[in-house]
Amino acid sequence: MVYDVGVVGLGPAGVSALKALEGTGLRVLALEKEPAFPRKKPCAGGLTPKAYEILKRLFPDVDSVVRKRVNRFLLYYGERSTELLSEEILTYLTQRDELDAFLFSSLDHSQFDLHLGETALTVEKDIDSVVLHTTKDRYRVRVLLVASGVNSRIARQLGVKRDIGYTYESDVESDREELIIDFTDFGWGYYWAFPKGDVVTTGLGEFRDRRVMLNLRGLLAKFNRKHGFSERRRWSSGFPIPAGRKKNDVYRPFVLFLGDAGGLVDPVTGEGIYYAVKSGVVAAGVVKRFFLSGEESKLKEYETAINSLLGEEFHWARIVGRLFFSLKGLNFSVISRSQVVARLTADLLSGRISYRDSFFAYLRHLPGALIGR
Numbered sequence: 001m002v003y004d005v006g007v008v009g010l011g012p013a014g015v016s017a018l019k020a021l022e023g024t025g026l027r028v029l030a031l032e033k034e035p036a037f038p039r040k041k042p043c044a045g046g047l048t049p050k051a052y053e054i055l056k057r058l059f060p061d062v063d064s065v066v067r068k069r070v071n072r073f074l075l076y077y078g079e080r081s082t083e084l085l086s087e088e089i090l091t092y093l094t095q096r097d098e099l100d101a102f103l104f105s106s107l108d109h110s111q112f113d114l115h116l117g118e119t120a121l122t123v124e125k126d127i128d129s130v131v132l133h134t135t136k137d138r139y140r141v142r143v144l145l146v147a148s149g150v151n152s153r154i155a156r157q158l159g160v161k162r163d164i165g166y167t168y169e170s171d172v173e174s175d176r177e178e179l180i181i182d183f184t185d186f187g188w189g190y191y192w193a194f195p196k197g198d199v200v201t202t203g204l205g206e207f208r209d210r211r212v213m214l215n216l217r218g219l220l221a222k223f224n225r226k227h228g229f230s231e232r233r234r235w236s237s238g239f240p241i242p243a244g245r246k247k248n249d250v251y252r253p254f255v256l257f258l259g260d261a262g263g264l265v266d267p268v269t270g271e272g273i274y275y276a277v278k279s280g281v282v283a284a285g286v287v288k289r290f291f292l293s294g295e296e297s298k299l300k301e302y303e304t305a306i307n308s309l310l311g312e313e314f315h316w317a318r319i320v321g322r323l324f325f326s327l328k329g330l331n332f333s334v335i336s337r338s339q340v341v342a343r344l345t346a347d348l349l350s351g352r353i354s355y356r357d358s359f360f361a362y363l364r365h366l367p368g369a370l371i372g373r
């Protein structure tokens with residue numbers, strides 16, 4: 001069978017690309033290895049305002065799967081704590097299985113050949129297309145969008161370079177309301193507790209420190225005890241998470257890598273849903289231009305676009321991350337003592353201000369914050 005476009009993986013990246021391809025008349029094959037939605041994907045389900053807004057533009061009914069809107073974060077470092085309070089929403093909280101099932105059901109299924117329960121295995125390059133081998137068949141596609149997440153087989157086969165960190169997460173039964181971020185214990189990472197009504201998703205992620213990575217489960221139990229979360233777990237699991245770079249390796253001839261498959265995750269906060277959706281939209285735009293012109297060079301523009309739109313931000317995120325994590329105690333004191341820096345931190349964590357702008361604003365406010373202004 002021959003298709004114009006193949007999409008592998010129907011998480012936020014794949015589904016957003018499909019949404020943006022609706023109405024183009026292109027012949028599209030979409031594959032998902034899971035046999036049905038909802039399906040589980042380890043994720044805290046936090047949407048920053050920018051993630052919520054891009055989703056809302058593509059999927060106007062997204063509010064139907066928002067469980068909570070939060071304008072207060074409780075931050076911890078050891079026994080110290082402080083609060084970030086904002087007049088605006090800092091995070092929208094969803095359950096990932098509900099979010100993804102909603103996104104999938106919002107597609108116009110009549111426009112695509114949707115194959116659930118079919119796993120993509122390998123790709124083979126041909127002169128002007130690729131051949132995709134799956135657990136059920138083989139397909140020739142002109143352009144392949146690989147959106148199969150951090151464990152993508154095709155990304156591994158084609159040697160896509162990504163930095164990988166590790167997480168461990170659980171859903172504990174609790175009706176607690178507060179959103180907690182705790183920086184104790186990490187080289188480059190944090191614990192979280194995201195309330196969803198009947199459950200709280202608690203977890204931790206670490207990008208650098210091997211000792212933390214080897215004890216994720218034990219550390220999460222420690223965090224749950226510290227903050228009084230019950231041992232009644234509905235679910236728990238470890239899972240890798242990529243960290244975005246200045247130059248992201250997201251293109252091979254006729255193959256584009258989206259979302260986690262391309263490593264497109266904020267290297268400080270671990271936010272990935274926004275970048276998955278954004279890369280899906282950018283990929284769809286590139287695909288449309290490719291079919292208008294027929295020139296392969298149009299496809300390569302995907303990598304340039306991703307690196308200028310997202311790579312620059314990941315670059316500054318790494319600079320801010322180094323500054324923050326290497327002087328955590330000092331930075332925590334500054335956030336606790338200075339309202340201006342606390343507001344800046346809230347704006348940064350909610351994605352309202354870029355890492356670059358926050359870096360210069362922080363340097364500007366640091367002297368005042370250190371003397372208690």
Ligand SMILES: Cc1cc2nc3c(=O)[nH]c(=O)nc-3n(C[C@H](O)[C@H](O)[C@H](O)COP(=O)(O)OP(=O)(O)OC[C@H]3O[C@@H](n4cnc5c(N)ncnc54)[C@H](O)[C@@H]3O)c2cc1C
Pocket residue numbers: 008009010011012013014031032033034041042043044045046047048051118119120121147148149150151152153167168169203239240241258259260261264265270271272273274276
């Ligand atoms: C513990 C944890 C917590 C996180 N919390 C947050 C958060 O609060 N907010 C946030 O923004 N980001 C968070 N992230 C990151 C976020 O989950 C990812 O960045 C996001 O899911 C990436 O979307 P995606 O569509 O690229 O990949 P995925 O969501 O992983 O989707 C990939 C899809 O491809 C399918 N698939 C895989 N292999 C194949 C195959 N061979 N053939 C066919 N189908 C296949 C999978 O079944 C899946 O449906 C978290 C990540 C982790 C690990």
